[in-house]
Amino acid sequence: MKLFKKLTALISAAAIAAAAIPAMPVTKADAANKTASQILYEMGLGWNLGNSLDSTGPGDNSEENWSNPKITKDLIEFVHSQGFSSIRIPVTWGYHMDSSHKISASYMKRVKEVVDYAYNEGMYVIINIHHDNEVKSDGNYFYPDNAHKDVSEAFVKSVWTQVSETFKNYDEHLVFETLNEPRLKGTGEEWWFPVDNPPSNVQEAVGVINTLNQDAVDVIRASGGNNKTRLIMCPGYDASLDGATVAGFRLPNDSSSMTGVSIHAYTPYDFAMNTKEWEGAVSVYNDSIKSQLDWFFSQVKSKVLDKGMVCYIGEFGATNKNNDSERCKWAEDYTSKAKALGIPVYLWDNNLYGVGEENFGMIQRNSLTVAYPSYLKALSKAYPVTAPAKIPGDVNGDKTVDLKDGLLLQQHLAGWKVAVNKTNSDVNGDGVIDLKDGILLKQYLAGWKVTLK
Structure with a gap:
């Protein structure tokens, strides 16, 4: 429980910094080519x-x-x-x-x-x-x-x-x-x-x-x-x-x-x-x-x-x-x-x-x-279906995994009306999005040697 509170505090503190970072779309280096x-x-x-x-x-x-x-x-x-x-x-x-x-x-x-x-x-x-x-x-x-x-x-x-x-x-x-x-x-x-x-x-x-x-x-x-x-x-x-x-x-x-x-x-x-x-x-x-x-x-x-x-x-x-x-x-x-x-x-x-x-x-x-x-x-038929690529932990769908994702998943688990990428939010791969996913993502963001699935 102490660990969970510590990690929650880490995410919450980071939220202040994250809120100050403007959301910028990803720009590909080869776009102009x-x-x-x-x-x-x-x-x-x-x-x-x-x-x-x-x-x-x-x-x-x-x-x-x-x-x-x-x-x-x-x-x-x-x-x-x-x-x-x-x-x-x-x-x-x-x-x-x-x-x-x-x-x-x-x-x-x-x-x-x-x-x-x-x-x-x-x-x-x-x-x-x-x-x-x-x-x-x-x-x-x-x-x-x-x-x-x-x-x-x-x-x-x-x-x-x-x-x-x-x-x-x-x-x-x-x-x-x-x-x-x-x-x-x-x-x-x-x-x-x-x-x-x-x-x-x-x-x-x-x-x-x-x-x-x-x-x-x-x-x-x-x-x-x-x-x-x-x-x-x-x-x-x-x-x-x-x-x-x-x-x-x-x-x-x-x-x-x-x-x-x-x-x-x-x-x-x-x-x-x-x-x-x-x-x-x-x-x-x-x-x-x-x-x-x-x-x-x-x-x-x-x-x-x-x-x-x-x-x-x-x-x-x-x-x-x-x-x-x-x-x-x-x-x-x-x-x-x-x-x-x-x-x-x-x-x-x-x-x-x-x-x-x-x-x-x-x-x-x-x-x-x-x-x-x-x-x-x-x-x-002429355009074969390709499933969107999964990026475990990319909760907000911006193609990166960072503190903003940890905060968003925490808000989702708390019942906030926020939009999350459901595929990427199931970071332990058990088919449901729950507290275990929240803890695992926090551990990953804190630098622990854990694997997101």
Whole structure:
């Protein structure tokens, strides 16, 4: 008992010092040596944390506005354990800004906390500007036309100035995406336009999107730190393949050559999204659908990759039509074709279930279970599941074992509501996290010759 009290005192005293040490992300020495293509290949199969931080509306609890639960570290750990090596975290900013475009400190802190859940797992993480493509009276938005160009530029520059400063020391595992699906919202050309002969309003929008992408890249690069060479992905009009290949679209000038194209592809549309049979919707992965999928990837290769650009598919998926076996066929083909081209793909998951339009749920966030195991297995076939590396004693998941871990485990054992890496906290390997783990970790931190398992 005296020994336990002594070690507890050691940890408690160290807590004062630990509290004064700012939490800094790990920076890999070789980060600057990786090319955009290498990073994209490593990103592999990704998952979208949809309808959470991208929900619209003010307040620190806005992530729950669209009926999804508060994001937890356990959720991200579960996603990682299911074979997703990266995560896209869509973020809506405009509802959390004052009249001078200042993002609230509490909201930025929450975004950083969620990013850290995944980043500290060793996952690649993407953050962006998401549902801010709308005209609002407060000026905290972007809209890609000349009438709103000035306010859009001010907003985009302001967001990326603040985000860049917050995350500039993170290594290459953090990727920025300038905008999400920039388009002429509310018009007849919002989602569809003739790519070979776009109307004048779309041509105008493409020019504004080029400017906004360039603004974001310039601000990010100027912020210094690892942002000087961070991978930045930029969408074309509505983030479609057409939008990235239409005449007039161009990637930003970037001396670091670390920019690429963000594409969204729920394709073929009649299989993946359309639920209206009278408009051509199908639920069977037939030869026609397969041919359309082949054509899509051939176009990505010839019109994007062969032109010297890199890309990822930031959103994809097939809505549930009570056709699990057919979705599995589609998923296996889709991901294998993407993997063959070195393109990472990010499954859209809005945590919505049932049959019909926009039901893209996969990871059930309340129960931490997989809704469609066979579908996930098919998606993952091209990207073999690798379990996250265990670092015994790394309780807070920052890839080191130090006094902060000892303090955090002590707080967890005392019943505090703190997040711990459960795999790394079971330091004696008996399958439970209890006082024995706390004592063993304290002994290790005190320099005893003990082994953490």
